[in-house]
Amino acid sequence: SSVTAEEIIDWDPLPVSFHAKNTVNPIRKIVDALSVPPNPEKSLIKLHLGDPTLTGKLPPCEVVTKALIDAVSSHKYDGYGPSVGVIEAREAVVDRYSTKAAPFTADDVILASGASHALQLAIEAVADAGDNILIPAPGFPLYMTLCRPHGIEDRAYRLDMKRGAMVDLKHMESLIDERTKAIIVNNPGNPTGAVFPREHLEEILKIANRHHLTIIADEIYGDLTYDGAEFIPIAELSPKVPVITCDGIAKRWLVPGWRLGWVIVHDRFNVLGDVKQGMIALSQKIVGPCALVQGALPSILRDTPQSFFDNVKDVLSANASVVYNSLRMVPGLHPVRPSGAMYMMVGIDRSVYGDETSFVQGLIREQSVFCLPGSAFSAPNWFRVVLTYPEEVTLEACHRITEYCGDHLNAAPLMSDVLLN
Amino acid sequence: SSVTAEEIIDWDPLPVSFHAKNTVNPIRKIVDALSVPPNPEKSLIKLHLGDPTLTGKLPPCEVVTKALIDAVSSHKYDGYGPSVGVIEAREAVVDRYSTKAAPFTADDVILASGASHALQLAIEAVADAGDNILIPAPGFPLYMTLCRPHGIEDRAYRLDMKRGAMVDLKHMESLIDERTKAIIVNNPGNPTGAVFPREHLEEILKIANRHHLTIIADEIYGDLTYDGAEFIPIAELSPKVPVITCDGIAKRWLVPGWRLGWVIVHDRFNVLGDVKQGMIALSQKIVGPCALVQGALPSILRDTPQSFFDNVKDVLSANASVVYNSLRMVPGLHPVRPSGAMYMMVGIDRSVYGDETSFVQGLIREQSVFCLPGSAFSAPNWFRVVLTYPEEVTLEACHRITEYCGDHLNAAPLMSDVLLN
Ligand SMILES: Cc1ncc(COP(=O)(O)O)c(C=O)c1O
Numbered sequence A, B: 001s002s003v004t005a006e007e008i009i010d011w012d013p014l015p016v017s018f019h020a021k022n023t024v025n026p027i028r029k030i031v032d033a034l035s036v037p038p039n040p041e042k043s044l045i046k047l048h049l050g051d052p053t054l055t056g057k058l059p060p061c062e063v064v065t066k067a068l069i070d071a072v073s074s075h076k077y078d079g080y081g082p083s084v085g086v087i088e089a090r091e092a093v094v095d096r097y098s099t100k101a102a103p104f105t106a107d108d109v110i111l112a113s114g115a116s117h118a119l120q121l122a123i124e125a126v127a128d129a130g131d132n133i134l135i136p137a138p139g140f141p142l143y144m145t146l147c148r149p150h151g152i153e154d155r156a157y158r159l160d161m162k163r164g165a166m167v168d169l170k171h172m173e174s175l176i177d178e179r180t181k182a183i184i185v186n187n188p189g190n191p192t193g194a195v196f197p198r199e200h201l202e203e204i205l206k207i208a209n210r211h212h213l214t215i216i217a218d219e220i221y222g223d224l225t226y227d228g229a230e231f232i233p234i235a236e237l238s239p240k241v242p243v244i245t246c247d248g249i250a251k252r253w254l255v256p257g258w259r260l261g262w263v264i265v266h267d268r269f270n271v272l273g274d275v276k277q278g279m280i281a282l283s284q285k286i287v288g289p290c291a292l293v294q295g296a297l298p299s300i301l302r303d304t305p306q307s308f309f310d311n312v313k314d315v316l317s318a319n320a321s322v323v324y325n326s327l328r329m330v331p332g333l334h335p336v337r338p339s340g341a342m343y344m345m346v347g348i349d350r351s352v353y354g355d356e357t358s359f360v361q362g363l364i365r366e367q368s369v370f371c372l373p374g375s376a377f378s379a380p381n382w383f384r385v386v387l388t389y390p391e392e393v394t395l396e397a398c399h400r401i402t403e404y405c406g407d408h409l410n411a412a413p414l415m416s417d418v419l420l421n
């Protein structure tokens, strides 16, 4: 069974498909850029990973763990369920999220392997090669990763970082043409932490209504708001354009590894029938998410106490204050105060600190603090800070960032002194 | 927030994408055809569902359940893992499946949401619109479901049902052209239950080698053989063409709802480097399978006792004998004796019993026995029987099928008597 010479000689490398070659997640390249040696004298502080479970500060709720163990022990979820998910799990989504202003039934729910998969179902069902979908910038890079292999163009609409990361509505509308199929609205936003007020969402809906565009609402951080900000599901507002809501348990329940999400089809004009059937068909490719987690979903959604969510929000709010109040005092840094999700964006004055890659690399090399460069989110000259660490860690990180800036701020005038002499 | 007339009036139905519209699973339409009323006087016997957990006869191994509960309790798998899967789970696949004849490392393993997702990664990474992939007929319909939305042509090579469901090698080779990118080989086979002997696999490999085609080996029923049949992983044989093995825990460990599978890249000529990178990129779309099940995988693969598998094989073997010995005595039925997987195919003499749809519907209406029509597997004039039920249930099913055939066999000559008079 050894390989003979003949066998080896005449095989050339086999080509990868266009589809796979165009499946690109910018994060990978960017994380590679972070592989500079940290300062061995300082402990590592990793503010770059959007995984709340890594911080030790935020374990999942016991109710949730118990629900999963019960589902395993019941042996009711060892077999295949329907690709769209078991009925009791879809009913649980209805019980928790259907409202008078935006009612839906279990038939409008498709369970998925995380919100990521929910977004994949939505994007693949609404658009073809040559079509385009509007996505936010700064924004979550997965939208591109999901569009591009299909030849779907992702057109980035600006979030105005000077105005609290609200949508630049004029810019958004200017991007629409006859091949535009949907607008992805991520609220609360990653990486901005912005929470859109009601009137702002209504303005977006007006644009969608004028152009007959479906909204794909990425509400994975829904309800994860603080400092008085209110989360409003876009499907509850008028004008009532068709909305495909993508959500899941990763963030609010702090179990991203469990990979459970869902699509809710809000189809009040009966215009999404074919698209819904399309998503149902697409769900058959991988036959639904892990049935055990589906089996746990009713208890997860019903029994997690409000105090659990309140605690998470308190951590986020406290960290947001710490970071905002520290970094806004640093010359050449421009934090944008968030009120939702788990992140804060900080602008970098390029003329003071150089480009974002060297800033972020410098922070690692000198201070052992890891942040994600904004280019991961189509936002060069920014960096993103994660707000889920213990407050003392966050504070220490801010001290170090401040020290780093101090060191380099001092260097800058010295340089110009040199030039002036 | 009520809907105004204006809002309603001018929205037309929104189109579904070509991709989603062409995502078709024939099973659905076929199961719809089964919705005839069963005979209320007889208990239902459902031999149509390929889910071993439904029969009550085959619960998963306690080791497996415990492994999952341990993974949940450890809280080590609540967070995101790498998209390709956690290293300990990929190492576990290496420990169990890497052999001297077909060695691989954890870098060659990508975990997936079931073998279904593994197949999706492989198919999407090797072929583009206009390319073609060879698939077996009779065969598992998911291959089509995964190819067609991408415009990848699925070309069916014949399994010769008169020769134990071996590949018609001439036919297979005749289908190859310059756009052929891979051959899917499913061994042991669904729905045939055939197990390919070594020499047969080597003939297939020769064809692949001549035409420089990757083999996509669907070995989800690997090792699930009985009555002396030996399973040989195709990657272990010569000539050593590149093989992408797709596998998972659904069938041998009897937990299809847990949705864990994997791809193993056997790339001995270094010709699959780009394709492997492509599959890794594709895995990022949904960020890996449920991490809890990944965490359980090392124990699942290491600690399940051989007696567990032996018991499953004994059940399959006993049922295969029961069905084969009963149905081969029935005029106009032609069972093909299986020695692997969980199924048996039975040919129907159309001139005696009419077409397969009416045969299968008749079985339900008169005998409350459900079988899957062969058309679900591109095999009209056949039906598929599942072999995972308790032996007495299988026996009762065979009695009823025999009775049904008796009733209709009698009717047939009577009909011709009428014609002769
Ligand atoms: C905006 C946004 N949407 C979707 C997701 C993916 O969520 P899931 O882990 O459920 O796939 C993330 C994860 O970081 C996110 O930030």
Ligand SMILES: Cc1ncc(COP(=O)(O)O)c(C=O)c1O
Pocket: A287, B050, B113, B114, B115, B116, B117, B140, B186, B189, B190, B218, B220, B247, B248, B249, B250, B256, B259, B260, B261
């Ligand atoms: C031949 C074959 N391949 C793959 C699969 C899918 O396996 P999984 O449940 O791991 O996705 C099946 C399931 O029936 C099958 O019969």
